[in-house]
Amino acid sequence: MNWLADFFGDAAHWSGPDGIPARLLEHLGYSAAAFLVAALIAVPLGMLIGHTGRGALLVVVAANAARALPTLGLLVLVVLLAGVGTVLPVLVPLIVLAVPPILVNTYEGLRGVDADLRDAAYGMGLRGRQVLFRTLTPVALPLILLGLRLSAIQVVSTATVAAFVGLGGLGRFIIDGLATKAYSSVIGGAVLVAALALAVQFGFLLLDRVVVSPGVRQTR
Structure with a gap:
C-alpha cells in the first residue's frame, strides 16, 4: 500500500508529458484505434458469414490462428519489418x-437465432438484408456486444506493449519502473491498467442495458 501511496501521491505523476493524464490519453488512443479497426473488420464479416452460412470454416481457422499468435512476438516482427517511430x-x-472474439461472437450470435424466427421473417415478406438487420441482429446483439466487450478488454490490457517500442501509454510506468527498479511505478501502472479494463467492462455492461431489447434480455 505504501508503494501505491508513493506513486499516486507524487504530484510529478499528475502533470507533464510523462504524467498519468497524458499516458492515459495515449493508452486510450492506441486502444481505441485498434479496437475500431478490428470492429470494422470483424462485425461486418461475422454478420455476413453468420447470415449466409458460408465461410464458417474460415471463422474457426482464422480465430484459432489469430489466438495462437503471440502478441509480443508479432510486435517484434512488425518492428523488424516496418521499423520504429x-x-x-x-x-x-x-x-x-x-478480431477473433468479435468475429466469433458475431457469427455465433447470428447462427444461434431460432430458425423459426428467421423463417417467420421471410414469411412476412422481408428480404435478406431486412431479415438480417431487423430480425437477426437485434436478437444476436447480446452476443455481439459480448464479443466487443471481450475484445476491448483484451486490447486495453495488452496496449501496454506500446512501451516496448518506445511509445507511450500506461505501459511506460511499468517498463520504466522495471528498468529503474522503481517498483511503486510498476505497481501503480499495473493498477491503472486494471482499473481501465474494469471501466471498459462496466461501460459495456451499461451499453448492454441500454441497447438490448428488454424482451431479448429476459429470454437470455
Whole structure:
C-alpha cells in the first residue's frame, strides 16, 4: 500500500508529458484505434458469414490462428519489418488480438437465432438484408456486444506493449519502473491498467442495458 501511496501521491505523476493524464490519453488512443479497426473488420464479416452460412470454416481457422499468435512476438516482427517511430508496430498486434472474439461472437450470435424466427421473417415478406438487420441482429446483439466487450478488454490490457517500442501509454510506468527498479511505478501502472479494463467492462455492461431489447434480455 505504501508503494501505491508513493506513486499516486507524487504530484510529478499528475502533470507533464510523462504524467498519468497524458499516458492515459495515449493508452486510450492506441486502444481505441485498434479496437475500431478490428470492429470494422470483424462485425461486418461475422454478420455476413453468420447470415449466409458460408465461410464458417474460415471463422474457426482464422480465430484459432489469430489466438495462437503471440502478441509480443508479432510486435517484434512488425518492428523488424516496418521499423520504429510509428504506431503501426502496436496497432497490428492489437488488431490481430481484437478480431477473433468479435468475429466469433458475431457469427455465433447470428447462427444461434431460432430458425423459426428467421423463417417467420421471410414469411412476412422481408428480404435478406431486412431479415438480417431487423430480425437477426437485434436478437444476436447480446452476443455481439459480448464479443466487443471481450475484445476491448483484451486490447486495453495488452496496449501496454506500446512501451516496448518506445511509445507511450500506461505501459511506460511499468517498463520504466522495471528498468529503474522503481517498483511503486510498476505497481501503480499495473493498477491503472486494471482499473481501465474494469471501466471498459462496466461501460459495456451499461451499453448492454441500454441497447438490448428488454424482451431479448429476459429470454437470455
